[in-house]
Amino acid sequence: MTTAAExxxxxxxxxxxxxxxxxxxxxxxxxxNGHAVTCYAPEVLGVWPAEIGAIDETxxxxxxxxxxxxxxxxxxxxxxxxxxxxxxxxxxxACHGGTKACQWQEHLAPAQVVVYNRFSTVWDHAIWxxxxxxxxxxxxx
Numbered sequence: 001m002t003t004a005a006e007x008x009x010x011x012x013x014x015x016x017x018x019x020x021x022x023x024x025x026x027x028x029x030x031x032x033n034g035h036a037v038t039c040y041a042p043e044v045l046g047v048w049p050a051e052i053g054a055i056d057e058t059x060x061x062x063x064x065x066x067x068x069x070x071x072x073x074x075x076x077x078x079x080x081x082x083x084x085x086x087x088x089x090x091x092x093x094a095c096h097g098g099t100k101a102c103q104w105q106e107h108l109a110p111a112q113v114v115v116y117n118r119f120s121t122v123w124d125h126a127i128w129x130x131x132x133x134x135x136x137x138x139x140x141x
Contacts, residue, residue, distance in 0.1 A: 012045060012079075015066055019081045024089045024137065025111075031094020031120075034103070037069070044069040049103035056080040061107055087111040088140045091128070095120050112136070 018025055027036040027047065035048040047066045050056075056063040062083045067075040091114045092104060098117025105113045116124065 011043075012066060012068070015045065015047060016079075016081050019064060019083050021084055023084065023086055023140065024091075025087060025108075026091045026093070027097075028093045028125075031092070031097045031116075034097060034100030036092055036094035036097060046075060049100055049107040050080070052103055052106055054107075056082065058082070062109070064107055083108055089136060090114070092116075093120060093125060 029036045030039045031037060035046045038045040045066065046069060047064050049064055053061075055061055057080065060082065062085060063080045064083060065078060066081055067078040070076050087108060089112050090104070090108050092098075094115070096117065097104070097115040097120075101113070101115050101117060104115055114128070
């Protein structure tokens with residue numbers, strides 16, 4: 001059993017668990033070129049959608065890719081992680097995550113995806129969580 005405290009720490013294991021079991025996914029992290037990146041974690045973890053039309057080993061569109069960025073700034077240990085078919089909402093905090101908005105939407109469908117194709121600020125997120133987010137969460141079925 002995973003505790004709430006364990007889910008606050010974004011690691012490869014907690015991200016995998018959130019993707020496979022969650023109904024709401026909130027990636028509160030940095031971003032770069034369509035990726036969500038944990039820059040200040042013990043290991044730099046990235047998550048991103050595959051290209052449009054890509055399928056995983058099970059022939060499903062519903063997956064994301066995760067990996068660890070090494071000291072050479074290259075992604076290694078790449079892994080396709082299936083996404084819960086009951087995912088309803090994905091809020092991607094990552095700056096410029098919207099560079100790959102179509103890919104996020106395809107691979108997380110039918111979930112609603114909120115992503116920014118620009119720098120996103122704490123203010124943006126505070127406004128969403130204060131005004132838009134509560135009604136979005138209430139409307140989830």
